[in-house]
Amino acid sequence: MSEEFRGGGVRHALPLRRFALLLGMAGLPLGCAPEPQTEEEDRPELVRAAPRQGPAARPAPLARRIEQAVAATPDTLFGRLVAELSESGGFFDTDNLVSNEASYLHVLGALDRLGVEGGAYIGVGPDQNFAYIAAIRPEIAFIVDIRRDNVLQHLLFKALFELAETRVEYLGLLHGRALPETPRDWWDASPEELVEYIREARGGIGTVEARVAQDAVAEVVAELGVEVTEDDLRTIREFHSEFIRWGMRHRFSSFGSEPRSYYPTYAELLTETDLEGRPSSFVADRDAYVFLREMQAQGRVIPVVGDFAGDRAIRRVAEEIRNLGLVVSAFYTSNVEFYVWNGPSIGTYLSNLRRLPTDERSVIIRSYFPGVGGRHPDAVDGYVVTQTLQPLRLLQEEGVESRVRSYLDLVTTGTIRLRRSP
Numbered sequence: 001m002s003e004e005f006r007g008g009g010v011r012h013a014l015p016l017r018r019f020a021l022l023l024g025m026a027g028l029p030l031g032c033a034p035e036p037q038t039e040e041e042d043r044p045e046l047v048r049a050a051p052r053q054g055p056a057a058r059p060a061p062l063a064r065r066i067e068q069a070v071a072a073t074p075d076t077l078f079g080r081l082v083a084e085l086s087e088s089g090g091f092f093d094t095d096n097l098v099s100n101e102a103s104y105l106h107v108l109g110a111l112d113r114l115g116v117e118g119g120a121y122i123g124v125g126p127d128q129n130f131a132y133i134a135a136i137r138p139e140i141a142f143i144v145d146i147r148r149d150n151v152l153q154h155l156l157f158k159a160l161f162e163l164a165e166t167r168v169e170y171l172g173l174l175h176g177r178a179l180p181e182t183p184r185d186w187w188d189a190s191p192e193e194l195v196e197y198i199r200e201a202r203g204g205i206g207t208v209e210a211r212v213a214q215d216a217v218a219e220v221v222a223e224l225g226v227e228v229t230e231d232d233l234r235t236i237r238e239f240h241s242e243f244i245r246w247g248m249r250h251r252f253s254s255f256g257s258e259p260r261s262y263y264p265t266y267a268e269l270l271t272e273t274d275l276e277g278r279p280s281s282f283v284a285d286r287d288a289y290v291f292l293r294e295m296q297a298q299g300r301v302i303p304v305v306g307d308f309a310g311d312r313a314i315r316r317v318a319e320e321i322r323n324l325g326l327v328v329s330a331f332y333t334s335n336v337e338f339y340v341w342n343g344p345s346i347g348t349y350l351s352n353l354r355r356l357p358t359d360e361r362s363v364i365i366r367s368y369f370p371g372v373g374g375r376h377p378d379a380v381d382g383y384v385v386t387q388t389l390q391p392l393r394l395l396q397e398e399g400v401e402s403r404v405r406s407y408l409d410l411v412t413t414g415t416i417r418l419r420r421s422p
Contacts, residue, residue, distance in 0.1 A: 109418065135280065161296035187286055321356070330365055388416075
């Protein structure tokens with residue numbers, strides 16, 4: 001391997017020495033996940049269901065799976081970056097455990113056509129980020145959210161990736177369901193097949209399958225190198241319990257109110273497609289999952305507590321990206337700018353954006369909800385929320401405030417066409 005990390009080319013060069021540090025001195029080969037251990041141990045096993053097909057293979061004992069996950073975690077730099085990049089947490093009136101953006105995959109075709117790849121990814125919120133990361137294949141990703149709970153949720157996700165070699169194991173552990181006897185028989189399963197398996201599998205809240213999954217996650221989280229309190233561990237367990245309780249019916253919710261009718265279920269999020277009808281969630285195919293799992297094993301998906309318009313997190317993320325010799329490929333903001341644009345901190349937000357290293361292909365991925373200004377010109381029939389793409393450099397220009405005077409201006413000015421031209 002040359003002094004540039006393969007995959008991003010010169011545009012997204014990652015110095016090899018710095019990349020080695022990102023592996024946390026864990027003894028991992030560059031670009032490789034750790035080899036599974038083979039020695040047998042007489043320990044408890046993950047709870048498994050009957051095989052789907054073919055001969056049953058002896059599953060790895062749970063204790064050994066946990067040991068492998070802990071050994072694979074380069075906690076030194078990962079934990080330091082989570083702490084050093086973060087600022088004090090803030091409040092938001094939703095739990096945000098799952099996305100409420102059914103249209104979140106609509107930008108993927110355009111990202112591919114524009115050549116948005118490699119570099120550094122910045123996002124917000126829970127696991128919809130994984131679809132963008134899998135599509136863009138960045139060298140490093142930062143998930144910045146004002147809620148510290150979001151960091152805790154991503155520690156849950158990271159532990160699951162460490163424990164689960166396959167997509168069906170990930171979803172089974174997330175939902176406290178019995179795992180297939182031979183998970184690799186599900187290696188090429190469709191998202192719909194995976195969803196149906198979780199719906200039918202034994203387990204759920206209060207079962208031994210749920211307890212085993214939650215205990216396994218707790219053991220791995222404790223070794224991730226991030227300082228967590230007993231309250232944090234209880235919160236992670238509560239979040240895990242929500243996925244176990246609701247299963248594939250899980251929806252986004254706000255405190256004290258029922259989910260709106262157009263909010264997608266978790267099953268719908270996993271089986272959504274891009275605008276060309278291609279399944280594109282993070283469990284859509286095994287290659288995407290393998291890439292994400294490797295990113296997580298190498299500590300390259302870093303959750304950060306931060307306000308987009310704060311005075312620390314985005315600035316420190318920008319400095320870290322610059323030190324790595326990268327540019328921002330994509331910044332997924334969801335609809336956070338709605339809460340920032342007309343407030344007193346808009347100047348700080350724009351100042352933070354100007355600190356990000358970018359090039360002509362750097363984009364903002366945004367989610368527009370029609371309640372703030374009516375139907376978006378690029379709205380897709382059948383979807384309430386509209387996803388948009390915009391050149392990031394447009395908002396880095398001096399004086400942009402005088403040209404983009406409202407939030408509606410922001411989400412319609414200079415947007416990039418998502419559909420192929422006829």
